[in-house]
Amino acid sequence: MAAVTTTTSATAQRSFITHELVPLYLRNLRAWLRVPSSVLPPLFVPVFFLVVNTSALGDITRLPVFDTQDYVAFFLPVSLLMTVASAGSGSGISLVNDITTGYFDKLLLAPISRTTLLVSRLAMDGTRAALQALIVLITGLLIGAEIQTGILGGLFLIVMAFFFGLAYAGISNIIALRTGSAEATQASFILFFPLVFLAPTFVPLEFLPGWLETVASINPITYVIEGMRALTTSHFDWAALGRAWAAIIGLGLVTLTSAFRALKARANQ
Amino acid sequence: MPTVEVRDLVKVYQGGVRAVDGISLSVEEGEVFGFLGPNGAGKTTTVRILTTLLSLTEGEAYVAGHDVTRHPDAVRNAIGVALQEAGIDALQTGREFLQLQSRLYAIADPVARADELLEVVGLTDAAERRIGSYSGGMKRRLDVAAALVHRPRILFLDEPTTGLDPASRNQVWAEVRRLNESGTTIFLTTQYLEEADALCDRLAIIDGGRIVAEGTPDELKSGIAEDVIHVTLSDGREDEAFAMLDAAESVVRVQRSGRQLDAYVKNGAAAVPRFVRAFDEAGLELAEISLRRPTLDDVFLRATGHRLEGADAAPQAEPELAGAGSRRRRRG
Numbered sequence: 001m002a003a004v005t006t007t008t009s010a011t012a013q014r015s016f017i018t019h020e021l022v023p024l025y026l027r028n029l030r031a032w033l034r035v036p037s038s039v040l041p042p043l044f045v046p047v048f049f050l051v052v053n054t055s056a057l058g059d060i061t062r063l064p065v066f067d068t069q070d071y072v073a074f075f076l077p078v079s080l081l082m083t084v085a086s087a088g089s090g091s092g093i094s095l096v097n098d099i100t101t102g103y104f105d106k107l108l109l110a111p112i113s114r115t116t117l118l119v120s121r122l123a124m125d126g127t128r129a130a131l132q133a134l135i136v137l138i139t140g141l142l143i144g145a146e147i148q149t150g151i152l153g154g155l156f157l158i159v160m161a162f163f164f165g166l167a168y169a170g171i172s173n174i175i176a177l178r179t180g181s182a183e184a185t186q187a188s189f190i191l192f193f194p195l196v197f198l199a200p201t202f203v204p205l206e207f208l209p210g211w212l213e214t215v216a217s218i219n220p221i222t223y224v225i226e227g228m229r230a231l232t233t234s235h236f237d238w239a240a241l242g243r244a245w246a247a248i249i250g251l252g253l254v255t256l257t258s259a260f261r262a263l264k265a266r267a268n269q
Numbered sequence: 270m271p272t273v274e275v276r277d278l279v280k281v282y283q284g285g286v287r288a289v290d291g292i293s294l295s296v297e298e299g300e301v302f303g304f305l306g307p308n309g310a311g312k313t314t315t316v317r318i319l320t321t322l323l324s325l326t327e328g329e330a331y332v333a334g335h336d337v338t339r340h341p342d343a344v345r346n347a348i349g350v351a352l353q354e355a356g357i358d359a360l361q362t363g364r365e366f367l368q369l370q371s372r373l374y375a376i377a378d379p380v381a382r383a384d385e386l387l388e389v390v391g392l393t394d395a396a397e398r399r400i401g402s403y404s405g406g407m408k409r410r411l412d413v414a415a416a417l418v419h420r421p422r423i424l425f426l427d428e429p430t431t432g433l434d435p436a437s438r439n440q441v442w443a444e445v446r447r448l449n450e451s452g453t454t455i456f457l458t459t460q461y462l463e464e465a466d467a468l469c470d471r472l473a474i475i476d477g478g479r480i481v482a483e484g485t486p487d488e489l490k491s492g493i494a495e496d497v498i499h500v501t502l503s504d505g506r507e508d509e510a511f512a513m514l515d516a517a518e519s520v521v522r523v524q525r526s527g528r529q530l531d532a533y534v535k536n537g538a539a540a541v542p543r544f545v546r547a548f549d550e551a552g553l554e555l556a557e558i559s560l561r562r563p564t565l566d567d568v569f570l571r572a573t574g575h576r577l578e579g580a581d582a583a584p585q586a587e588p589e590l591a592g593a594g595s596r597r598r599r600r601g
Contacts, residue, residue, distance in 0.1 A: 011377060012375050013375070014375040019373060023372040027365075031358070031360045101359070102352055102353075102357075105352055108321075108322060109321070109322065109350050110370075110374060111345045111374065
């Protein structure tokens with residue numbers, strides 16, 4: 001055994017990309033794709049909302065407060081964010097799974113950078129968010145939405161979904177790393193309700209009753225929805241897009257900084 | 270310099286639990302060193318500190334010459350670790366798992382290295398299957414393989430056979446011996462007396478976060494001067510038998526485990542016929558009476574005042590060992 005093993009256990013020049021980031025990213029991707037229950041449900045709810053809601057409420061756009069007649073296009077950003085948020089919750093759950101099985105310890109024992117553990121996971125979460133968003137977007141087009149800003153606007157939507165996915169995944173990863181508990185991490189999905197529904201989800205912001213408008217105006221998701229909605233229903237409204245990106249980056253800074261801090265705390269117990 | 274050197278190690282968890290309470294030990298290059306103790310004795314905590322997964326509260330620890338606190342990366346490169354929960358990934362195949370592990374350690378040819386290790390632990394046929402479908406023994410072997418990708422000088426095995434059936438356990442033992450013969454220093458923890466006895470060159474008995482005895486298995490056993498006379502009755506009158514043995518002048522102490530009685534006796538060979546006569550006179554019917562030398566269990570009992578809890582869950586490996594069966598029965 002000794003004679004054989006020495007021939008191939010020589011080590012190569014270590015590279016962050018080929019020895020850490022890419023192999024772990026691919027492993028996370030495989031782990032996601034191999035669990036059908038982690039692929040389909042995150043798509044089901046947003047698509048369900050998109051189809052049923054827009055059928056039921058489609059005529060609401062006749063109200064003067066709407067500046068579009070295309071309710072599917074109006075609602076599409078909400079469905080995109082829903083699918084991205086559920087992808088983000090799934091991220092923490094698979095991290096808890098790694099912690100519970102001890103695989104996370106095995107990764108901590110490897111001579112790799114601590115940061116990679118989270119970066120490789122977030123890269124996968126972003127990918128997953130973008131892929132799911134693409135499927136929801138195509139569904140929207142199939143049931144009649146017209147993206148006013150065209151293919152370029154669609155691309156913008158997917159890129160925003162990718163980064164919003166990163167920022168949102170930070171939340172479940174913080175809980176996963178701090179608690180190591182599947183129940184607690186699962187519960188982080190509850191955050192999704194105030195974030196997505198205390199926002200101009202079904203009607204424009206001005207149409208919300210007073211208190212709800214106030215709450216919605218301090219909810220970062222509001223600005224993400226409005227930025228995306230500009231792309232689906234009107235034009236490249238740079239002011240709205242600027243606010244959307246500010247909200248995504250702001251949320252991301254808060255969640256990802258805390259997530260990396262939580263990782264550090266877990267790695268240095 | 271020893272391969273593993275620990276001085277006055279203390280670990281206090283948040284909340285105040287003192288899991289490790291001043292441990293010092295050293296492991297020489299090429300040894301199989303064992304940590305024997307019950308659940309919660311501090312074995313796993315110590316291993317996690319030595320393998321850089323846990324910070325220490327007080328004391329010093331060096332592994333492969335590196336300070337675990339100051340140079341954790343150097344330690345990680347020198348050691349292989351298989352923790353108690355085989356840290357494996359149910360959704361990957363065995364081959365993917367070892368290839369990934371080889372990449373993380375920057376092995377030049379990860380594909381070839383994975384194939385080699387699959388061969389070494391006898392999992393080539395299962396290489397394409399997802400690990401979730403593996404048996405407990407296969408998972409453990411794969412975990413050991415994963416710990417070996419970079420040919421570490423020191424291998425830490427935390428309870429490598431807990432929960433394994435006897436056949437799988439023998440495979441792990443054979444693997445440990447083979448690795449040790451090829452020059453790897455082994456630090457293992459176990460709650461099984463047979464395992465400590467069979468595998469370790471030297472061992473430390475740990476209980477309540479402290480090392481209570483240390484030495485080679487033979488040194489430890491010969492530290493107990495008495496012989497053990499083992500008695501089983503066929504008529505269920507153990508209480509009387511206990512009282513009788515306890516009263517006998519030559520008996521240092523009597524241990525009762527259910528229907529089994531163990532008497533620690535000076536000069537056991539002379540005592541056996543006396544006991545047989547005495548039982549006969551008292552009308553107690555003997556099912557079995559035998560004489561044995563002290564075991565590590567007796568050493569443990571002497572050092573800690575209690576038996577090794579959970580040892581009764583050990584898989585029966587070598588039933589031909591005298592007294593092996595009775596030793597593991599639970600106290601009544």
